[in-house]
Amino acid sequence: MPAGSWQLAVGSGQQEDSFCYFQLPTANCPLPTAQCQLLTAHCPLPTAHCLLLYNPVVINVEILTIGNEILLGLIQDTNSNYLCRVVRGMGGRVRHIAIVRDEADEIAIGISDSIERGADVIFTCGGLGPTDDDVTLAAVAKASGCAITINTTARAFVERRYRELASQGHVANALMNESRLKMARLPERAEPIENSIGVAPAAIVRINNARVISLPGVPAELKGIVEGALQSVLTEIFGYGSYRERELIVDCGDESQLAPILRQIASVHPEVYIKSRASHFGPDVKFRILLSASAASGAEADRLIESAASDFTRIAARSNVPTTE
Numbered sequence: 062m063p064a065g066s067w068q069l070a071v072g073s074g075q076q077e078d079s080f081c082y083f084q085l086p087t088a089n090c091p092l093p094t095a096q097c098q099l100l101t102a103h104c105p106l107p108t109a110h111c112l113l114l115y116n117p118v119v120i121n122v123e124i125l126t127i128g129n130e131i132l133l134g135l136i137q138d139t140n141s142n143y144l145c146r147v148v149r150g151m152g153g154r155v156r157h158i159a160i161v162r163d164e165a166d167e168i169a170i171g172i173s174d175s176i177e178r179g180a181d182v183i184f185t186c187g188g189l190g191p192t193d194d195d196v197t198l199a200a201v202a203k204a205s206g207c208a209i210t211i212n213t214t215a216r217a218f219v220e221r222r223y224r225e226l227a228s229q230g231h232v233a234n235a236l237m238n239e240s241r242l243k244m245a246r247l248p249e250r251a252e253p254i255e256n257s258i259g260v261a262p263a264a265i266v267r268i269n270n271a272r273v274i275s276l277p278g279v280p281a282e283l284k285g286i287v288e289g290a291l292q293s294v295l296t297e298i299f300g301y302g303s304y305r306e307r308e309l310i311v312d313c314g315d316e317s318q319l320a321p322i323l324r325q326i327a328s329v330h331p332e333v334y335i336k337s338r339a340s341h342f343g344p345d346v347k348f349r350i351l352l353s354a355s356a357a358s359g360a361e362a363d364r365l366i367e368s369a370a371s372d373f374t375r376i377a378a379r380s381n382v383p384t385t386e
Contacts (some may be wrong), residue, residue, distance in 0.1 A: 063086045071374040093164055119355045120153040120182060120299055123175040127168055127197055130280060140186040140276075140283050146363040147287060151299035152355040152362075154180070154334075163188060168200035176204075176271050182298060187278025189261040191240040197275055198264060202248035205268045208244050213316075215253040215262050216245035222260045254294075258285045265294065272298065305362035306353035307370055312383040313348055322376050323350075332356075 124141050128141060131138050138160060145155045157175065161167045168185070176182045188197030200208040220237060227235040244261040247253060254263035260281040266273045274291070276283045287295070316337060323335055338349040352369050356362040374384045 091101040120148075121180050122148045122153050122155045122182045122184065123178070123180040124155060124159070125168065125171045125175065125183060125185045126158070126278075127163060128160070129163050129194070131160050131209040132162060138186075139280050140278065143280070143284060144184055144186075144287070144356070147295075148299075149297060149304045152357075153299050154355065156180075163194040163196060165196040165200040165203060168197055169203040172201060172204040172268070172273060176268055180271050183273045185273065185275045186283060187276075189244065189263070189275060189277045191228075191243050191261075195243070198247055198251070198322050201264070201266050201273055201275055202249075204273070205248055205250065205266055207249045208251060210249050211242070211245055211252055212247040212251060215247055215264075216242070218253065218255055218262050219245045219260060223306060226260070255290045256282055256286055257289050258282045263291065300357070304353065304355045305359060305366055306351060307366045309352065309370060309373065310385045311348045311350055311377065312385070316348060317328040318382065319348060319350075319377075322373065322380060322382070325376060326369055326373050329372060330364050330365065335369070 074367060122144075124144055125143055126138050128136075130136050141158050145158075148155050157178065157180070159171055161171050168188070172183060172185070185197050185201070188195045188200075199209055204354075216237075219241060220235070223232060223235040223237070223241060226232045231330045241260075247262075247264050248266050251264040251266045254265060256262050256277060259277055259279060260279050261282075263277065263286050264275045274294075276286055311319065319337055323337065326333075327335055333352055333354045336351045336353075338351065350365050350373065352373075354365040354369075377384050
């Protein structure tokens with residue numbers, strides 16, 4: 062199989078009890094091809110040699126949620142769940158989510174790691190506020206190799222929001238102190254995005270081929286930005302892509318019996334992501350097979366899934382594995 066072509070990896074260390082796609086290493090990879098038929102967590106190569114990919118035409122997204130309070134179990138991360146649904150609905154795919162502490166170095170490392178994995182879009186959630194532990198934008202600046210400075214557009218927005226809040230009696234005054242001014246300090250190449258609910262603007266920074274979109278951690282503010290001021294940017298990134306999924310029920314008590322069937326389907330339908338959902342062994346077990354695809358239109362995504370589902374049902378029947386929906 063030539064370098065860069067699709068290979069199905071079964072039960073890799075990345076996703077337990079599932080089937081996922083890996084790309085074979087490049088022609089310069091020092092390992093024999095045979096060693097990469099099943100890429101495991103024990104592979105001696107750096108991640109850069111063998112990137113995890115799902116579909117070469119789909120926008121790959123990673124999410125970095127920031128906050129000690131999440132790691133302490135004080136609040137739940139609902140932002141990642143929301144963003145996953147948004148990305149899926151626009152035809153993209155979230156392939157990695159991480160939670161890090163309110164530490165600039167750790168956040169910068171997380172962003173750099175996402176870029177190294179080839180992410181097209183990196184959402185950061187949280188850490189845009191006026192307090193000393195809000196360090197996300199400083200971390201983005203560090204990851205991008207640029208300075209952090211007062212952004213005149215962001216400053217004008219913050220000043221306007223405080224005037225509005227003061228006129229409504231929500232704050233004592235509209236004076237710009239250092240803490241308020243902090244929310245207007247952005248990486249020097251950043252594009253500020255207005256926050257329709259809160260005070261801290263969001264920001265977009267391009268680093269190499271990736272866009273880092275920094276959003277506030279308050280769920281209502283994040284959702285307001287994503288569904289409001291950020292829509293034109295998201296449309297530019299994702300286009301009007303569509304995501305579709307379909308689930309098949311397989312009457313089979315042994316997932317290893319499904320592996321060769323899924324391998325055959327994956328080789329014929331590389332545009333369709335296939336995931337088996339295993340639970341336990343037993344004669345009464347029924348596995349769920351999720352087929353999902355992203356395409357330029359809903360009709361095209363439906364066609365891809367219908368073709369893969371039809372082939373799966375036909376090949377499974379030949380192996381005496383009944384399939385229902």
